[in-house]
Amino acid sequence: MGEEKQAAKSSVGVWSTVKPFINGGTSGMLATCVIQPIDMIKVRIQLGQGSAVEVSKNMLKNEGVGAFYKGLSAGLLRQATYTTARLGSFKILTSKATEANDGKALPLYQKALCGLTAGAIGASVGSPADLALIRMQADATLPVAQRRNYSNAFQALHRICGEEGVLALWKGAGPTVVRAMALNMGMLASYEQSQEFFKNSVGLGETTTVVCASSVSGFFAAACSLPFDYVKTQIQKMQPDAEGKYPYTSSLDCVRKTLRNAGPLRFYTGFPVYCVRIAPHVMMTWIFLNQIQKLQRTIGL
Numbered sequence: 001m002g003e004e005k006q007a008a009k010s011s012v013g014v015w016s017t018v019k020p021f022i023n024g025g026t027s028g029m030l031a032t033c034v035i036q037p038i039d040m041i042k043v044r045i046q047l048g049q050g051s052a053v054e055v056s057k058n059m060l061k062n063e064g065v066g067a068f069y070k071g072l073s074a075g076l077l078r079q080a081t082y083t084t085a086r087l088g089s090f091k092i093l094t095s096k097a098t099e100a101n102d103g104k105a106l107p108l109y110q111k112a113l114c115g116l117t118a119g120a121i122g123a124s125v126g127s128p129a130d131l132a133l134i135r136m137q138a139d140a141t142l143p144v145a146q147r148r149n150y151s152n153a154f155q156a157l158h159r160i161c162g163e164e165g166v167l168a169l170w171k172g173a174g175p176t177v178v179r180a181m182a183l184n185m186g187m188l189a190s191y192e193q194s195q196e197f198f199k200n201s202v203g204l205g206e207t208t209t210v211v212c213a214s215s216v217s218g219f220f221a222a223a224c225s226l227p228f229d230y231v232k233t234q235i236q237k238m239q240p241d242a243e244g245k246y247p248y249t250s251s252l253d254c255v256r257k258t259l260r261n262a263g264p265l266r267f268y269t270g271f272p273v274y275c276v277r278i279a280p281h282v283m284m285t286w287i288f289l290n291q292i293q294k295l296q297r298t299i300g301l
Helices: 002-046 052-062 065-069 072-100 108-141 153-164 166-170 173-201 206-237 251-262 264-268 271-299
Strands: none
Touching: 002 052, 002 065, 002 072, 002 108, 002 206, 002 271, 052 065, 072 108, 072 153, 072 173, 072 271, 108 153, 108 166, 108 173, 108 206, 153 166, 173 206, 173 251, 173 271, 206 251, 206 264, 206 271, 251 264
């Protein structure tokens, strides 16, 4: 009997540990299924193919509706790794910090630090899937001879390992991690802070609080992360020239050349579409997460 109780306690302990990771990954994957077309347009804009309307018309005309979902397998894999790690670790970090704070609400700077840390953890885990996603989305913009023609995310990862080596899976990981830290600082800290404000100060109900807080979270996530996302995209999609030289030697080199040749506003290329892409994904991630948690409470998980 004692052994059964011990096993039950152990099972509950394991579930309470893994639940934030499972919930985070599931909510992120559901949001990605809805947002993938907007993300595809955002990448094409950053690659210099025109405005959102021009990109959409050209994609429909030349590639068909399926082009908007190219890279979906990589997007889902990215959420299964990146979002699982970042939301799960953020929940654990904030819980530990709250315990250390004697159960009191955390100040904004502590939430921001937890967000930065969770973003770094998530990006480190999810960088290979992110690389595959960017390459698959950018493939159609390259000359036919230079296209990689990955059929899905797993084939992309397999070919990258075989053709470029295992460490190539983390190509561009530096800017990916920095971007994730900026995004998650804006997303996670602002959501927690806004949730407290709308619930405690304004007195909104649970659903309205989640919607309002997730809207604020989405805006700050986009504003904080776009410059880093631009650099990350440029590094990950670059190809060597005829002499085997890459256009940028590092992320800092990309920043310097972009500032010199185009000015600081180039880092905010496609901001409206990026904001439209990031904000709804953030909002839906939080909303899906809230609904998953409500369902678990209902069935006693």
